[in-house]
Amino acid sequence: MSHVYPSYNRAKLAFEYGEGPWLFDAQGARYFDFGAGVAVNSFGHAHPRLASVLSDQASKLWHVSNLYEIPGQEALAQKLCEVSFASYAFFTNSGAEAIECAIKTARRFHFDQDMPRSKIISFEGCFHGRTLAGIAASGAPKMVDGFGPMPEGFARVALSEEGLAEELDEDTAAILIEPIQGEGGIRTVSDEFLKHIRKEADRVGALVIFDEIQCGMGRSGRMFAYEHSGVEPDIMALAKGIGGGFPLGACLANERAGRTMVAGTHGSTYGGNPLACRVGLEVIDMMGEDEFLPHVNKLAGHAAQRLGGIIADNPEIFEELRGEGLMLGLKCKIDGVAFVEAGRQNGVLTVPAAENVVRLLPPLNMTIEELDAGIDLLEKTANEMKAKL
Ligand SMILES: *Cc1c(COP(=O)(O)O)cnc(C)c1O
Numbered sequence: 001m002s003h004v005y006p007s008y009n010r011a012k013l014a015f016e017y018g019e020g021p022w023l024f025d026a027q028g029a030r031y032f033d034f035g036a037g038v039a040v041n042s043f044g045h046a047h048p049r050l051a052s053v054l055s056d057q058a059s060k061l062w063h064v065s066n067l068y069e070i071p072g073q074e075a076l077a078q079k080l081c082e083v084s085f086a087s088y089a090f091f092t093n094s095g096a097e098a099i100e101c102a103i104k105t106a107r108r109f110h111f112d113q114d115m116p117r118s119k120i121i122s123f124e125g126c127f128h129g130r131t132l133a134g135i136a137a138s139g140a141p142k143m144v145d146g147f148g149p150m151p152e153g154f155a156r157v158a159l160s161e162e163g164l165a166e167e168l169d170e171d172t173a174a175i176l177i178e179p180i181q182g183e184g185g186i187r188t189v190s191d192e193f194l195k196h197i198r199k200e201a202d203r204v205g206a207l208v209i210f211d212e213i214q215c216g217m218g219r220s221g222r223m224f225a226y227e228h229s230g231v232e233p234d235i236m237a238l239a240k241g242i243g244g245g246f247p248l249g250a251c252l253a254n255e256r257a258g259r260t261m262v263a264g265t266h267g268s269t270y271g272g273n274p275l276a277c278r279v280g281l282e283v284i285d286m287m288g289e290d291e292f293l294p295h296v297n298k299l300a301g302h303a304a305q306r307l308g309g310i311i312a313d314n315p316e317i318f319e320e321l322r323g324e325g326l327m328l329g330l331k332c333k334i335d336g337v338a339f340v341e342a343g344r345q346n347g348v349l350t351v352p353a354a355e356n357v358v359r360l361l362p363p364l365n366m367t368i369e370e371l372d373a374g375i376d377l378l379e380k381t382a383n384e385m386k387a388k389l
Helices: 049-060 071-082 096-113 134-137 161-167 191-204 274-288 292-313 336-345 368-388
Strands: 014-020 022-025 030-033 087-094 119-123 154-157 172-177 205-210 235-238 249-253 317-323 326-332 350-354 357-360
Touching: 022 235, 030 161, 049 087, 071 087, 071 249, 071 274, 087 096, 087 119, 096 134, 096 172, 096 205, 096 235, 096 249, 119 161, 119 205, 119 292, 154 161, 161 326, 172 191, 172 249, 191 205, 292 326, 326 336, 336 350, 336 357, 336 368
Parallel strands: 119 154, 119 172, 172 205, 205 235
Antiparallel strands: 014 022, 022 030, 087 249, 235 249, 317 326, 326 357, 350 357
């Protein structure tokens, strides 16, 4: 028997090494990785630049704790603030911890104004990680059942103006939303709705938190997904793509929210250690290069065109293509999980999501030829499934 918690439903596959968008098993069979560790390996597997800074830093200094100054953490915070709305960053080891920090920051902001507020409004279909606060925000029975009592002060509403109106009031500390829902089935929130949220939050004095853990860091074709709408949050959670595979997360905050998190209000032993920050800095540098975002958009345009063709050729299997940039979802008419499994047999890895959506979250730095090789495998899978219907 396995001595690992039985909490995951794993595919019977294990890999020996990876190279760009490809993973190789012990027998040398290769798989095209459209999952990228669930939107984590933004530069594919074993990128030479990331491998080199990691091993260089590993031979100098890994960890000192936040009892001391960490110049790499300072530099990474500065870079993140330069490229975003933010004035402050707090570093974590995961997305769930970044969300935890975001919620604490929002509540602390109101406490600091001598007007404590607790309510965090989230939206149906959301995913904010697996801490008690994260599952309380999500409210989904499969995440919550058996883990009560839940922390108080969370209200989940329909993803609509009417839904928001039901809960928004002067006790609302913050509205928490993914500009593009990931686990929820690659649901892009409209620019109008994000603008509405900003306006309504300002009206009642609530803050806006964006969860860009999955959709941020270049994945949507912009550095951050909020840039598509022009709506800026007060607080934003990042993780996944920011470390390129190294465990790293961040909670960013603007001046008025971040300055309230004074000494002693929050902390993390590992968060922002020299090793993680060295990798994070390299990721940000690579994403800051002139050709990076145009390349993501070129790949995204090509993917959308080819996938559109595959959907048109297979109306029995697919309903529509969702998403932005390289955060894509194939909404299926057949069982999405069956497509994911059939793809694996053909050497292509995808990730299921809610609403029968198959997620494509490939590395952002592939060549067009690599992308085509991956899409060829998706096409082959679709054709085989159609023949079996
Ligand atoms: C993955 C994810 C999280 C949780 O991140 P972990 O690193 O697994 O804790 C939270 N929010 C969103 C939108 C995510 O995609």
